[in-house]
Amino acid sequence: MSTAVVEARRVAQRKPPASARRRRFLLVVADHSLLIAAAIMFLAPFIFIALTAVMTNEQALSPKLWPEPFRWSNFVDVFRTAPVWRYALNTMLYAGLATIGVLVSSIPAAYAFSRLRWRGRDVAFVATLLVLMLPVQVTIVPVYVLFAKLHLVGSLWPLILPNFLGDAFSIFLLRQFFMTIPEEYADAARVDGCGELRVLVSVFLRLAKPAIAAVALFEFLYCFNDFFGPLLYTSENSSHWTLSLGLAQFRTVYQVQWNLTMAATLLFMAPVIIVFFLAQRAFVEGVTLTGVKG
Amino acid sequence: MTSAPVAGAFAATVARDRRRAKRKAAWRRRGLVLGLLSPWIVGFSVFFVYPLVTSAYLSLTHYDLLSTPRWVGLANYRFMFEDDQLVWPAIKNTLWLMVFYVPAQVLFAFGVALMLTRARRGVGVFRTIFYLPALVPTVAGTLGFVYLLNPATGPVNIALSHLGINGPLWFHSPQWSKPSLTLLGLWGIGNMMIIFLAALVDVSRQLYESAELDGAGPLQRMRWVTLPSISPVILFTLVIGVIDSLQYFTQAYVAASIAVGQSASQSAENLGYPENSTLFYPVLLYQQGFRYFNMGYASAMAMVLLAVALGVTLVILRSSRLWVFYQGARR
Numbered sequence: 001m002s003t004a005v006v007e008a009r010r011v012a013q014r015k016p017p018a019s020a021r022r023r024r025f026l027l028v029v030a031d032h033s034l035l036i037a038a039a040i041m042f043l044a045p046f047i048f049i050a051l052t053a054v055m056t057n058e059q060a061l062s063p064k065l066w067p068e069p070f071r072w073s074n075f076v077d078v079f080r081t082a083p084v085w086r087y088a089l090n091t092m093l094y095a096g097l098a099t100i101g102v103l104v105s106s107i108p109a110a111y112a113f114s115r116l117r118w119r120g121r122d123v124a125f126v127a128t129l130l131v132l133m134l135p136v137q138v139t140i141v142p143v144y145v146l147f148a149k150l151h152l153v154g155s156l157w158p159l160i161l162p163n164f165l166g167d168a169f170s171i172f173l174l175r176q177f178f179m180t181i182p183e184e185y186a187d188a189a190r191v192d193g194c195g196e197l198r199v200l201v202s203v204f205l206r207l208a209k210p211a212i213a214a215v216a217l218f219e220f221l222y223c224f225n226d227f228f229g230p231l232l233y234t235s236e237n238s239s240h241w242t243l244s245l246g247l248a249q250f251r252t253v254y255q256v257q258w259n260l261t262m263a264a265t266l267l268f269m270a271p272v273i274i275v276f277f278l279a280q281r282a283f284v285e286g287v288t289l290t291g292v293k294g
Numbered sequence: 295m296t297s298a299p300v301a302g303a304f305a306a307t308v309a310r311d312r313r314r315a316k317r318k319a320a321w322r323r324r325g326l327v328l329g330l331l332s333p334w335i336v337g338f339s340v341f342f343v344y345p346l347v348t349s350a351y352l353s354l355t356h357y358d359l360l361s362t363p364r365w366v367g368l369a370n371y372r373f374m375f376e377d378d379q380l381v382w383p384a385i386k387n388t389l390w391l392m393v394f395y396v397p398a399q400v401l402f403a404f405g406v407a408l409m410l411t412r413a414r415r416g417v418g419v420f421r422t423i424f425y426l427p428a429l430v431p432t433v434a435g436t437l438g439f440v441y442l443l444n445p446a447t448g449p450v451n452i453a454l455s456h457l458g459i460n461g462p463l464w465f466h467s468p469q470w471s472k473p474s475l476t477l478l479g480l481w482g483i484g485n486m487m488i489i490f491l492a493a494l495v496d497v498s499r500q501l502y503e504s505a506e507l508d509g510a511g512p513l514q515r516m517r518w519v520t521l522p523s524i525s526p527v528i529l530f531t532l533v534i535g536v537i538d539s540l541q542y543f544t545q546a547y548v549a550a551s552i553a554v555g556q557s558a559s560q561s562a563e564n565l566g567y568p569e570n571s572t573l574f575y576p577v578l579l580y581q582q583g584f585r586y587f588n589m590g591y592a593s594a595m596a597m598v599l600l601a602v603a604l605g606v607t608l609v610i611l612r613s614s615r616l617w618v619f620y621q622g623a624r625r
Contacts, residue, residue, distance in 0.1 A: 028414060031409065031412045031413060031414075032413065032414070032415070034409055035409055035410070035413055035416075035420050038406060038409065038424070039420055039423045039424070042423050042424055042426070042427060042481065043423060045427070045435075045438050045439065045442055045481060046426075046427075048438075048441075048442055048449045049438045049441070049442075052441065052449075060447070061447045062447070063447070063452045063455075065449055065452065065453075104333075105333035105334060105337070106334070108329075108330035108331070108333070109330060109331050109333065109334040111330055112326075112327050112330040112331050116323070116326070116327055116330075118323070118324070118327045124331075127338070128334075128338070131338070131342050133537060133603065133604075133607055134537075134600060134603050134604075135537065135540045135541035135576065135599055135603055136541055137541055137543075137576045137579050137580070137596055137599055138345075138346070138349070138596050138597075138599055138600045138603065139341065139342060139345035139346060139349065139596070140345075140579075140583070140596070141345070141348075141349055141352060141583055141589050141592050141593045141596060142344065142345035142348035142349055142352065142593075143341060143345050144583070144584070145348075145359065145589065146340075146345075148359060162337060162341050164333065164337075165333050165334065165336050165337025165338075165340065165341065166333050166334030166337040166338065171334065196323075196326050197326070221429075224431065225431040225432055225433075227432060227433050227543075227544040227547075227548070228543055228544060231547075232580075232584060243431075244431055244432070244433045244434075245433075247433050247434065247437065248433045248437075248548050248551070248552075251437070251552060252551065252552065252555065258441055258444075258447075261437060261441070262437075262438070262441060265434045265437050265438055268431055268433070268434045269429075269430050269431060269434045272429045272430070272431060273426065273429060273430075276426075276429050280422075283425075284488060
């Protein structure tokens, strides 16, 4: 009887035939070499940008790809060439205030769209999605005229103010997340005597922290990245330029060389990449959240 | 026997009070909804409904922001389709994005995600590497690529010349400028890839196993299990891609102005460099509206863009019924 068991175990442990093993091994190697090749292609632009950022100007224009000597002072020169701190301050002002605005205005709206029942809710939500679907350029002319009449063109306000009146993408994202929170949590709080506002604040805000973090992160990055808005509203007044606008003008306005331009480019990417490594989970969760209900 | 009417009257008051309380609660709820939504109601009206209506009106006028709008009827639309030499190139360029750029992105993102699902080791590291470029701010990525693809001194053409290949002029050639932008777009597919990856991981193991038992090879499993299972996600990425292609602006604007070597904000004439090959519809709209201040004409362009955006989205969503499968039910 025990021999049967031993036999069975031996059969189970027997390695697959050599040819199958070799095939599987080769397949794994093929998969991974493809991955590694792709990874090198994705990393190459970073590497070349970084290498050029520490070259002298002559090297940047020569066929040599490795800097010799390394010219670290490029990074200092960037700050001497353009008012980078000014741009950074403007960017922080825009991104920071816009993010606060989006959270304050979109969380309540998302709550009303997901947890409260009222007539016309679905129609209103579809209308909200429509904002998301249409290119910004469709509405940009009258909005620009509006801000021009308010004498706000040439400042950061046209970029910041609309965010305090809700943002369709954030409302959509938060609603999707609020929908996944079981109603029992809210009911328990109601039984304990909480009003709707208390339920929102003490149940949903707490449970939706990851989604709120993702929305805040996305909004901040969107503003940090935004080029069209600053170009439209601040291009005539360089004291209100943001980093993205400043960088786009950097090479041409200041007549600077490629090595300094790449150093500036690297400095501009660095904060985002650092933030990413600090908050990787919020990113991936957030991105997945946009696709779940696709 | 007087108690019965009294009791009846009492019951009636209770019922009335209850109804009143209910109505009061309903009003309070309505007030709550209105309160929670009020910022968005204002935002939606001021920054969406009002501009749409005003745009429609302005598109029928001549307006330069300084003087009052002058009614011109359909002249803007007529000019657009009959006289403007730049509208058709702009439409063709944008169409190019929809036909080549977006599908290339979707395919590539899908391919990279598929590769990741087959990896045994280092999935996290690879995923991070493939995602990273999506984080790079658009202006920074574009500047980087204009440098990398610099015809004479850029690393790519230097590397190509080592292989004995005479590299193209990339951003300086009308034939290669859009493929160059496509390379930039393929580099930044991180978000799409993450969405595909999440969908691929969700495909049911049982389906694969039963397909394998039925004798399906890898290609057949891809065709009959993987693709139907993730078709909602393919639809999602296509819709997002097409909407993005309709507002494709920053990369084209920055690449053209840097490649031509003039200030990005000072001269509008360099938009579309070289030879209008990067003059996409939104770039032309920007040029007309905010460089030449032809606000009426720009509004007409915006109206056409609105119609196209609605039309294209509808067509994709309609056609999706034929090829998108939702889990559990065929819709």
